[in-house]
Amino acid sequence: MRDFYPDDMVWRNHVFEAWRAAATQVGFAPYDACVVESLELLERKSGEEVSEQIYAFEDKSGRKLALRPEMTPTLARMIAARQGQLQFPIKWFTIAQCFRYERMTRGRKREHYQWNLDVVGETSVSAEAEILAAAAAALRCMGLPDSAYQIRISNRALLAELLATLGIPAHQHAAVFLALDKRGKIADDEIAQSLLAAGLAPDTVAKAFDLLAIRSLDQAEAIVGAHSAALADLRELMRLAAFYGITDRLVFDIGVIRGLAYYTGIVFEAFDTAGQFRAIFGGGRYDSLLTTIGGTPTPAVGLGFGDVVVVEVLKACCGETAAAARSGVAVGYMFPEQREAATRLAIRLRAAGTRVDLALAPQKPKAFFSRAGSGSAAHAVFIGPDDLGRGMAKLKNLETRDESDIALDPAAPS
Numbered sequence: 001m002r003d004f005y006p007d008d009m010v011w012r013n014h015v016f017e018a019w020r021a022a023a024t025q026v027g028f029a030p031y032d033a034c035v036v037e038s039l040e041l042l043e044r045k046s047g048e049e050v051s052e053q054i055y056a057f058e059d060k061s062g063r064k065l066a067l068r069p070e071m072t073p074t075l076a077r078m079i080a081a082r083q084g085q086l087q088f089p090i091k092w093f094t095i096a097q098c099f100r101y102e103r104m105t106r107g108r109k110r111e112h113y114q115w116n117l118d119v120v121g122e123t124s125v126s127a128e129a130e131i132l133a134a135a136a137a138a139l140r141c142m143g144l145p146d147s148a149y150q151i152r153i154s155n156r157a158l159l160a161e162l163l164a165t166l167g168i169p170a171h172q173h174a175a176v177f178l179a180l181d182k183r184g185k186i187a188d189d190e191i192a193q194s195l196l197a198a199g200l201a202p203d204t205v206a207k208a209f210d211l212l213a214i215r216s217l218d219q220a221e222a223i224v225g226a227h228s229a230a231l232a233d234l235r236e237l238m239r240l241a242a243f244y245g246i247t248d249r250l251v252f253d254i255g256v257i258r259g260l261a262y263y264t265g266i267v268f269e270a271f272d273t274a275g276q277f278r279a280i281f282g283g284g285r286y287d288s289l290l291t292t293i294g295g296t297p298t299p300a301v302g303l304g305f306g307d308v309v310v311v312e313v314l315k316a317c318c319g320e321t322a323a324a325a326r327s328g329v330a331v332g333y334m335f336p337e338q339r340e341a342a343t344r345l346a347i348r349l350r351a352a353g354t355r356v357d358l359a360l361a362p363q364k365p366k367a368f369f370s371r372a373g374s375g376s377a378a379h380a381v382f383i384g385p386d387d388l389g390r391g392m393a394k395l396k397n398l399e400t401r402d403e404s405d406i407a408l409d410p411a412a413p414s
Helices: 006-025 039-046 048-052 072-081 126-142 156-165 170-180 188-197 202-211 217-224 229-244 307-318 336-351 365-374 385-390
Strands: 036-038 056-058 064-067 090-099 111-120 149-155 250-252 266-272 281-285 300-306 329-333 356-358 379-383 392-397 403-407
Touching (some): 072 111, 126 149, 126 229, 126 266, 126 281, 126 300, 126 307, 149 156, 156 217, 156 229, 300 307, 336 379, 336 385, 365 379, 379 385, 385 392
Parallel strands (some): 329 356, 329 379
Antiparallel strands (some): 036 064, 281 300, 392 403
């Protein structure tokens, strides 16, 4: 788990601001919830083994609780509680701190912040298109070039149709999804053993691997036929993506499955094009989740976008200081006699909406400008005896070193 020093907060704020801007731009409303969730709710969604992967505990009343590992079950609980009062479809977003007790690897920690976008109550793929466009807008706002990532899309319903052509019955599909989703993370031999354990015949296991070699919607159509509803949804998503201007980043990839059991339709994951990092974000359609916690059947699409990987991608692609945009003014002074003038200037600038870092003690010019230059201010004002005498000081641009006059007395000409 992490501590955030000021340099770390620059990156965190940069990411959070992009998330909020992208969500509000497309009409998503913010929500939040307690970081502690019912363990029973999480087990109902993911199975009892989930307690081995999260921070689960009993409180002093003997209630079984957990630190939330993700936000979707909480969202489903909140919606189910007021399902009769909400006007659907709803578009909600949150930036939630989540916790998972698991082995740490590059891009994965036991604590992270996650941006969740969810559209609940809409059956058409317009919901998927809106969410993917918002995610692309957030990445652009962060400064990541469009060419630096891809969004790989698939459809679990389409994969189910493909498995059915191999004679794999529907009750075995969940186990096959879970096994195939681990491809690239564990050896194919281990995946094959999982498929055999799920009841697949050896020759069927080989054919299941062959399905992952499908590279286009046309290849999939040749197997399942032109009347596949799942295939039609993917083609419609591609068509809508053209309106949003994100078609160049969408790639069909039958190997995108998503490990969580509640996904029912289109699924997606974004990766850096260099292939250096884990998924930047992922999500998909989960039309059955509300019914598992007592709600009425309601279609839904959601996205989870963590802060850990995207910061690594941004630093690798755009540089270590990409988020550290300079702004505001540093104000300092040489002797105690200039303290009042410096304080009055800082107050005046702050009242006008400028961020001002005011020195708290006298400094030599070299020490002041060294500190100001290593900070986040865009400009600096240093007040000495001569400046006080003439009622004017120099406003220095810390990037270009250009200077202009600034009045110490607001009544004086500038």
